[in-house]
Amino acid sequence: MDQTSSEIAAAEPAERRRLPPEERRRQIVEGAVTFFADVGLEGKTRDLAKRLGITQSLLFNYFANKAEIIEAVYAHVYLDRLSDDWPRRLTDRSVPLRDRLLTFYTEYSQLIFEYEWMRIFMFSGLAGAELNRRYLHHMGTVILHPLLEEIRAAASAPVDPQMEDIWNLHGGIVYIGIRRHIYQVPTPDDPSEAIAHAVDRFLGSFGVV
Amino acid sequence: MDQTSSEIAAAEPAERRRLPPEERRRQIVEGAVTFFADVGLEGKTRDLAKRLGITQSLLFNYFANKAEIIEAVYAHVYLDRLSDDWPRRLTDRSVPLRDRLLTFYTEYSQLIFEYEWMRIFMFSGLAGAELNRRYLHHMGTVILHPLLEEIRAAASAPVDPQMEDIWNLHGGIVYIGIRRHIYQVPTPDDPSEAIAHAVDRFLGSFGVV
DNA sequence: AACCCTATTGATCGAATGATCTATAAATCG
DNA sequence: CGATTTATAGATCATTCGATCAATAGGGTT
Incomplete structure (x- = not known):
């Protein structure tokens, strides 16, 4: 079932770090919106992180779990x-x-x-x-x-x-x-x-x- | 993300065995149709098996892999x-x-x-x-x-x-x-x-x- | 009733997944 | 410039997943 695997692209050319937390959070949410729109809500956090050019563990520094990321996506899309x-x-x-x-x-x-x-x-x-x-x-x-x-x-x-x-x-x-x-x-x-x-x-x- | 977990029900009361292969296959396909319609194409083979009242390994006796099950579902639904x-x-x-x-x-x-x-x-x-x-x-x-x-x-x-x-x-x-x-x-x-x-x-x- | 074929099970493997934790290094402040 | 803070990375854990395989038992045949 990998019709939507995501070697599609990593947005960033990688190797940049330490953004202000609000900015990083905003970047994650915006990336998550298009990511989940592409592959569905069962998209994997590792693929999302790869697309954002960050590590998977960093996601969980901004959101307690995957469900919270999706909540943020809902909020951002529907608001x-x-x-x-x-x-x-x-x-x-x-x-x-x-x-x-x-x-x-x-x-x-x-x-x-x-x-x-x-x-x-x-x-x-x-x-x-x-x-x-x-x-x-x-x-x-x-x-x-x-x-x-x-x-x-x-x-x-x-x-x-x-x-x-x-x-x-x-x-x-x-x-x-x-x-x-x-x-x-x-x-x-x-x-x-x-x-x-x-x-x-x-x-x-x-x-x- | 378990909004579609499937403790919903196991169709059979369990403990029946040895159906003619064509019949078992048909039963699997029909069960798979409603199962994947419920939870989506990323539904887990273990949950499908549970709903059918059979073991997960039995599925792979009738289909080489999960993609083949979904092919059969497509065929059954669209034909x-x-x-x-x-x-x-x-x-x-x-x-x-x-x-x-x-x-x-x-x-x-x-x-x-x-x-x-x-x-x-x-x-x-x-x-x-x-x-x-x-x-x-x-x-x-x-x-x-x-x-x-x-x-x-x-x-x-x-x-x-x-x-x-x-x-x-x-x-x-x-x-x-x-x-x-x-x-x-x-x-x-x-x-x-x-x-x-x-x-x-x-x-x-x-x-x- | 003994036999055989094979549908079915149960145990298990390796990869993938969400989540955690410690080590690292980028920026800020004195 | 050195110390402190903390955003980020990397390693790792516990589950879960698709898939495999040897062992078991249902049921038809003789």
Whole structure:
């Protein structure tokens, strides 16, 4: 099972030492983010150390154990991903609903269509992490449900949307990132056109101008 | 990192022996499918054996090494998933396009919205398996591209769809399975309604009756 | 009931892994 | 410049892992 062995590269040309602790810690966390995004959360500490150009034992001077390193990776990847003024902006009816949706998904896709985020989110989801359920629940209640109400308010078609429809819109967009970073197949460099079309189809079907 | 340790259960109450080789092999493969779907492809052979109620060494009497077990899992999970008369049925214009799409996605979702399939596909995708790229390429050329032509032929709206639009339809539907089996959040027991709505929105936006 | 074939077990090997501990040397301070 | 601090390296431990192999026993055949 060494399809992800890591003789890939050691970042540093080696032989530098004694960084200030905060800086070293930051360097380890950032290296760990891309390392675990590459090989999965079961990546070996020796491989991580090699990639960082430090010894394996040094890792345990900054983190009590491997689980703590992964905690730090989670924190670094997830922190402040969901800007907390999106709920407000999404419900600001002085702006056309279409514009609100487009700016949201443009910004949101820029955040999550990122190699590290997408893959670590998927790895931790498969590992059964509570984190992912919390994240999706938050997404549903704080973003998508208000969105549902906005669309209902602006709709003129006989059928009115349900949460599952909003999840469908959301999923179709997120799936671009899954294709790109999980399955690693070609996707449009700039997804904004595909996103715009998806949003327009969605709004159009509910009779939103 | 033992969030997926496996004291979960040993299937057999133990102490039975000497099955016909083909049957034992089949039993191992089936057990391995759900085992690796649960814990990932880095699951330990000792845990797999424990779940099967056999010794770890017995595994290596049927498979030369762990990689061979996983090959057998792939084969068992993927084989004949894509019925090869779907391309024909999807392009059979004696049937309304909407009906063709609905039956396709109803059948297809029944196949892939399955715990084992969904999770092993995701695990192998993250591991960088060529398998997934081949599968998605096949999906694109054999199913989705013909579908694109069908929609173009039936469309009456000024804008005509692109492959990326079809992928959007597809992704929105597949995402239901991802939520259910990867993130393990609640989804509709029967996704057919959500699928039908997604299909109708899609076709409607291109002016397909 | 004795025999034989072989499916299965149990013990074990060598490598890899997370973690610990002591020795070393880089930087800072007086 | 010498002493002190401490970030870092190197050696090592206890487990765990995939894999091997000789010993055992299930069960069909005669």
